[in-house]
Amino acid sequence: MAAQQQGKFTVGDYLAERLAQVGCRHHFVVPGDYNLILLDKLQAHPDLREVGCANELNCALAAEGYARANGVSACVVTYSVGALSAFNGTGSAYAENLPLILISGSPNTNDSGQYHILHHTLGHPDYTYQYEMAKKITCCAVSVPRAVDAPRLIDRAIRAAILSKKPCYIEIPTNLAGATCVRPGPISAVTDPITSDKNALDAAAKCASEYLDGKLKPVILVGPKVGRAGAEKELIQFAEAMGCSVALQPAAKGMFPEDHKQFVGIFWGQVSSDAADSMVHWADAMICVGTIFNDYSTVGWTAVPDIPLMTIDMDHVTFPGAHFSRVRMNEFLSHLAPQVTFNDTTMIEYKRLKPDPPHVHTATREEALTRKEIQRQVQEMLTERTSLFVDTGDSWFNGIALKLPPGAKFEIEMQWGHIGWSIPAAFGYALRHPDRHTIVLIGDGSFQVTAQEVSQMVRYKVPITILLINNRGYTIEVEIHDGSYNKIKNWDYAKLVEAFNSTDGQAKGLLANTAGELADAIKVAEAHKEGPTLIECTIDQDDCSKELITWGHYVAAANARPPRNMSVQE
Numbered sequence: 001m002a003a004q005q006q007g008k009f010t011v012g013d014y015l016a017e018r019l020a021q022v023g024c025r026h027h028f029v030v031p032g033d034y035n036l037i038l039l040d041k042l043q044a045h046p047d048l049r050e051v052g053c054a055n056e057l058n059c060a061l062a063a064e065g066y067a068r069a070n071g072v073s074a075c076v077v078t079y080s081v082g083a084l085s086a087f088n089g090t091g092s093a094y095a096e097n098l099p100l101i102l103i104s105g106s107p108n109t110n111d112s113g114q115y116h117i118l119h120h121t122l123g124h125p126d127y128t129y130q131y132e133m134a135k136k137i138t139c140c141a142v143s144v145p146r147a148v149d150a151p152r153l154i155d156r157a158i159r160a161a162i163l164s165k166k167p168c169y170i171e172i173p174t175n176l177a178g179a180t181c182v183r184p185g186p187i188s189a190v191t192d193p194i195t196s197d198k199n200a201l202d203a204a205a206k207c208a209s210e211y212l213d214g215k216l217k218p219v220i221l222v223g224p225k226v227g228r229a230g231a232e233k234e235l236i237q238f239a240e241a242m243g244c245s246v247a248l249q250p251a252a253k254g255m256f257p258e259d260h261k262q263f264v265g266i267f268w269g270q271v272s273s274d275a276a277d278s279m280v281h282w283a284d285a286m287i288c289v290g291t292i293f294n295d296y297s298t299v300g301w302t303a304v305p306d307i308p309l310m311t312i313d314m315d316h317v318t319f320p321g322a323h324f325s326r327v328r329m330n331e332f333l334s335h336l337a338p339q340v341t342f343n344d345t346t347m348i349e350y351k352r353l354k355p356d357p358p359h360v361h362t363a364t365r366e367e368a369l370t371r372k373e374i375q376r377q378v379q380e381m382l383t384e385r386t387s388l389f390v391d392t393g394d395s396w397f398n399g400i401a402l403k404l405p406p407g408a409k410f411e412i413e414m415q416w417g418h419i420g421w422s423i424p425a426a427f428g429y430a431l432r433h434p435d436r437h438t439i440v441l442i443g444d445g446s447f448q449v450t451a452q453e454v455s456q457m458v459r460y461k462v463p464i465t466i467l468l469i470n471n472r473g474y475t476i477e478v479e480i481h482d483g484s485y486n487k488i489k490n491w492d493y494a495k496l497v498e499a500f501n502s503t504d505g506q507a508k509g510l511l512a513n514t515a516g517e518l519a520d521a522i523k524v525a526e527a528h529k530e531g532p533t534l535i536e537c538t539i540d541q542d543d544c545s546k547e548l549i550t551w552g553h554y555v556a557a558a559n560a561r562p563p564r565n566m567s568v569q570e
């Protein structure tokens with residue numbers, strides 16, 4: 001702040017100060033003439049580091065990944081040509097419950113009144129359309145009309161994002177970023193959390209004891225909002241007080257320790273792991289914590305629990321006949337823990353049902369690489385320091401089947417499901433967690449969507465290991481519905497990432513056709529700290545998990561349900 005204290009304080013400085021205060025150490029940008037002054041102001045802040053991205057889709061997805069690591073993130077783009085691309089990553093942040101602050105430059109405030117037609121716009125002088133669009137995909141959108149309004153609007157948007165764990169949108173006209181502005185008040189006004197309503201907390205706890213009363217076989221089902229609510233510790237405390245089985249939805253993998261004795265696997269209907277499916281179906285009470293039931297997590301609606309549920313969401317709790325607002329998930333779990341009755345019936349049953357560990361075949365060095373062998377070798381890579389990103393495709397199923405050691409983290413984007421998400425998201429994440437070993441599992445089709453962002457890993461020397469599983473096409477789509485559109489152009493992926501090096505980069509691109517080549521390549525990747533390593537793992541086109549095939553059949557059936565209101569004539 002020293003430099004800013006001396007000169008004039010501007011709208012851009014105000015935003016910079018707020019971003020730094022809420023904990024953004026990096027901000028992700030693509031420049032354009034509507035945001036250049038703003039970028040200068042953000043750059044001038046001593047606690048913010050600017051990170052340039054190759055395009056705005058990747059920029060927003062990098063910020064999405066950064067929010068996973070840091071709790072909040074910022075992405076700065078130019079008007080329309082930039083922002084409309086960044087909206088996709090913003091949609092991801094919304095769907096995945098991440099507070100991403102999307103900031104866009106916009107036209108000079110004089111232009112709309114003068115009916116000027118401007119570049120990068122739709123070509124008519126109504127410049128409100130981007131703000132109107134942003135309202136639909138953020139929890140709070142603000143457009144700053146005058147410098148004097150900036151503090152209030154910036155604070156409002158950022159507070160909304162932090163409280164609701166959703167993205168917000170801040171639009172700053174190009175001629176306001178450098179306009180004089182007052183200094184911000186205490187940051188606590190923006191960041192202080194809303195705590196639970198005491199009466200609602202007590203009443204919800206009473207209702208929980210009524211719900212559980214007389215139930216013999218309770219099970220806890222954990223969903224992905226547990227991590228977003230920061231309630232992992234309280235969940236363990238609550239689960240141990242209950243003593244019952246704990247199953248996880250696929251997108252919640254990593255949010256409850258897999259070596260915990262109450263962990264009974266991933267509940268994913270027909271493609272569940274361990275004995276999760278049997279336990280969930282056997283239960284007579286189900287405590288859903290942060291769950292999301294969508295067509296993917298329910299395997300095309302075939303795995304929807306059919307008993308009345310108790311649901312603990314991020315900021316409310318519901319029962320078959322009651323709803324309690326303003327009850328925070330973490331506070332409710334720790335409030336309830338000392339009040340519940342220990343009941344380990346489902347654990348006793350689990351011990352009887354628990355499948356034997358699968359026999360894993362270790363391939364010889366010369367054997368052609370298979371999906372199972374990749375999975376076996378990736379399993380050996382996982383340590384307490386690993387953060388594993390799995391992209392849409394068979395990588396989801398390969399990743400979910402791995403056993404996470406204590407401390408390992410798992411990131412998946414199953415609600416939004418944008419192929420290629422993992423490349424920019426892992427980049428953003430790894431900048432914030434240089435201490436961790438970030439590994440990406442991604443298919444060839446997904447990689448082609450966001451491949452440019454590997455060049456940022458090269459530029460910022462981020463040592464991410466990318467295992468690209470090349471099965472020559474969109475196999476997940478093949479399993480849902482096949483057609484010639486599921487074939488793609490093959491690339492020389494290993495050579496491609498080395499092309500990003502130019503004269504100064506240090507990416508390594510390796511090709512593994514056999515088990516031995518993969519083992520050697522993994523050793524190279526683990527020793528390489530000066531940039532990313534991409535290992536192209538070639539497998540047979542038909543080599544995919546049986547879970548993907550099964551899941552694909554059910555999702556296809558759900559997609560194909562005929563319209564209910566079809567007229568008799570049709």
Ligand code: TPU
Pocket residue numbers: 392393394395417418419442443444445446447449469471473474475476477
């Ligand atoms: O393992 P595999 O072959 O299934 O993965 P790969 O090669 O990455 O293929 C993914 C194919 C895929 C598509 C084309 N999965 N979902 N989609 C649909 C889709 C299209 N565009 C975006 C941005 N996201 C999507 N999920």
Ligand code: MG
Pocket residue numbers: 393443444445469470471472473474475
């Ligand atoms: Mg593929």
